[in-house]
Amino acid sequence: MTETFHPRIVGFLCNWCSYAGADGAGIARLQYPPNMTVIRVMCSGRVSPEMIIRSFREGADGVMVLGCHIGDCHYISGNHRTAKRVPMLQNLLGYTGIDPRRLRLDWVSSAEGPKLAQVVDEFVGTIRELGPAGYKTTTAHVLALPVLS
Numbered sequence: 001m002t003e004t005f006h007p008r009i010v011g012f013l014c015n016w017c018s019y020a021g022a023d024g025a026g027i028a029r030l031q032y033p034p035n036m037t038v039i040r041v042m043c044s045g046r047v048s049p050e051m052i053i054r055s056f057r058e059g060a061d062g063v064m065v066l067g068c069h070i071g072d073c074h075y076i077s078g079n080h081r082t083a084k085r086v087p088m089l090q091n092l093l094g095y096t097g098i099d100p101r102r103l104r105l106d107w108v109s110s111a112e113g114p115k116l117a118q119v120v121d122e123f124v125g126t127i128r129e130l131g132p133a134g135y136k137t138t139t140a141h142v143l144a145l146p147v148l149s
């Protein structure tokens with residue numbers, strides 16, 4: 001892929017762990033690609049398939065869902081829901097023409113600023129290899145996607 005491709009990444013970060021981890025990464029001045037638009041959610045379990053699909057429809061090249069480690073969710077079982085929902089959606093994306101690798105789920109605690117930086121760096125690299133998604137309300141597949149939500 002060309003050097004001029006700057007992936008647009010949407011990152012849904014849970015307030016209590018991953019968002020705080022991103023804060024920690026910033027405070028520690030850790031370097032990672034600035035491609036991610038952060039959407040702070042109270043829990044990763046709050047991220048619906050519709051929100052993910054809408055991100056692709058609005059022009060995201062990749063979507064990340066980052067939450068608390070299993071057992072650490074402030075709402076007890078929110079991330080258990082996430083752990084089931086995101087892989088299921090990844091499977092469905094394969095049928096719609098969206099490469100499942102464009103959706104990533106990971107767990108980042110508030111103390112894991114370096115992991116946050118590493119995960120974003122890896123994901124941006126993956127999306128750079130895949131190239132632009134080009135799904136922005138242009139394909140019949142994506143136009144049909146709201147039925148998933």
Ligand code: FES
Pocket residue numbers: 014015016017018042043044045067068072073074075078079
């Ligand atoms: Fe962080 Fe639920 S509060 S995943």
